[in-house]
Amino acid sequence: MKNAIENGHWGSRGTAGATIAAGLTFENIGMTFGDKVALDGVDLYIEPGEVVSLLGQSGSGKTTLLRIAAGIERPTQGRLLINDIVASDTHTFTPPEKRSVGLMFQDYALFPHLSILQNVMFGLNDLSKQDAECEAKVALQRVGLEDYVEKFPHMLSGGQQQRVALARAIAPRPSVLLMDEPFSGLDNRLRDRVRDETLAVIREIGATCIIVTHDPEEALRMSDRIVLLRDGQIVQNGGPDDLYYNPVDYWAARFFSELNEVDGVIQGGKAQTPIGTFTTEQFDEEQDVRVCVRHHGLKMHHEISEDYVAGHPGRILRRMFLGEVELYEIALKGIDYPFFARIGGGKIFAHGDNIGVSFRKKHTLIFAKDG
Numbered sequence: 001m002k003n004a005i006e007n008g009h010w011g012s013r014g015t016a017g018a019t020i021a022a023g024l025t026f027e028n029i030g031m032t033f034g035d036k037v038a039l040d041g042v043d044l045y046i047e048p049g050e051v052v053s054l055l056g057q058s059g060s061g062k063t064t065l066l067r068i069a070a071g072i073e074r075p076t077q078g079r080l081l082i083n084d085i086v087a088s089d090t091h092t093f094t095p096p097e098k099r100s101v102g103l104m105f106q107d108y109a110l111f112p113h114l115s116i117l118q119n120v121m122f123g124l125n126d127l128s129k130q131d132a133e134c135e136a137k138v139a140l141q142r143v144g145l146e147d148y149v150e151k152f153p154h155m156l157s158g159g160q161q162q163r164v165a166l167a168r169a170i171a172p173r174p175s176v177l178l179m180d181e182p183f184s185g186l187d188n189r190l191r192d193r194v195r196d197e198t199l200a201v202i203r204e205i206g207a208t209c210i211i212v213t214h215d216p217e218e219a220l221r222m223s224d225r226i227v228l229l230r231d232g233q234i235v236q237n238g239g240p241d242d243l244y245y246n247p248v249d250y251w252a253a254r255f256f257s258e259l260n261e262v263d264g265v266i267q268g269g270k271a272q273t274p275i276g277t278f279t280t281e282q283f284d285e286e287q288d289v290r291v292c293v294r295h296h297g298l299k300m301h302h303e304i305s306e307d308y309v310a311g312h313p314g315r316i317l318r319r320m321f322l323g324e325v326e327l328y329e330i331a332l333k334g335i336d337y338p339f340f341a342r343i344g345g346g347k348i349f350a351h352g353d354n355i356g357v358s359f360r361k362k363h364t365l366i367f368a369k370d371g
């Protein structure tokens, strides 16, 4: 019989053990390191069983928040509750081993001299050796590595090591799983699959999960909710669709996609720009705005006649073949810098073609100029 790996997938193996997911409440959490403010008044509630990504650039405070949840750091301000019980405040501090949290780090932190089974048994020292071995094997089976118990970490691929780390984190049946950039060590091709399979395991065990990532695609793909951090504060907190389609500001929008930009001004209730008029209801008359169009928000049309093109007139400057999509660099009438369009579906335009360009409303975002 083929094992899960030979079958090409693992995760969701119907071997669920009981995990009781916990809710987490961060109340006005602050953290300073000397003069450095790493977190500044973070308020966040995470429901039992929710998968939440902490997303932000390097230094935004993601890891610090995760470490506070784990009990590796003690916040300098505010309190943390796990299932409405204080785990950390000025008087109380529950150590990591009493919090029922599973941790998984970027480098997997496997012990090279221990077998795969011993690595997974490592966090199970409350159990008898026999029970620990049994639980470790259940966890390894869940990640499709039941045939690797006697092997050592160096004998496994990066993807398999990631799974060992996952098995070790889930073996004690934690109420909360905390993952710090868990997929960043994997190559691109493997990463998507491992993410999906990891998510299947997380869903199956039902634990609450916090994933730290700086990769917006990873956050969109994996989370029920995304918490966007900047300079130690929460900038936006919502579902993946919400963050993608309704970014709170220009910076948040740029985080999720590459944007073409043009300045405009509100006149007659619309944003007037050198490349056309855009409908919006949010701004005051004469307010300066920045109109942003995602690269895949451009629609290109072939010239119909020398006198007429549908949309705003432009010309193809360059076509770059990227496999499933084409990336075009386009000169648009009225502006002296190029726009970029990412187009799939085989409609080909050539260098020098005169085209008309229109902009999909759903991929066009308008922000105040100073926003």
Ligand SMILES: Nc1ncnc2c1ncn2[C@@H]1O[C@H](COP(=O)(O)OP(=O)(O)OP(=O)(O)O)[C@@H](O)[C@H]1O
Pocket: 033, 036, 037, 038, 056, 057, 058, 059, 060, 061, 062, 063, 064, 065, 214
């Ligand atoms: N132990 C520490 N001592 C001093 N400064 C720290 C310490 N830990 C974090 N910081 C600082 O706090 C800020 C937030 O760091 P943190 O690691 O939480 O950010 P991050 O968003 O996880 O970044 P990265 O993606 O690079 O890991 C950074 O400016 C960092 O330099």
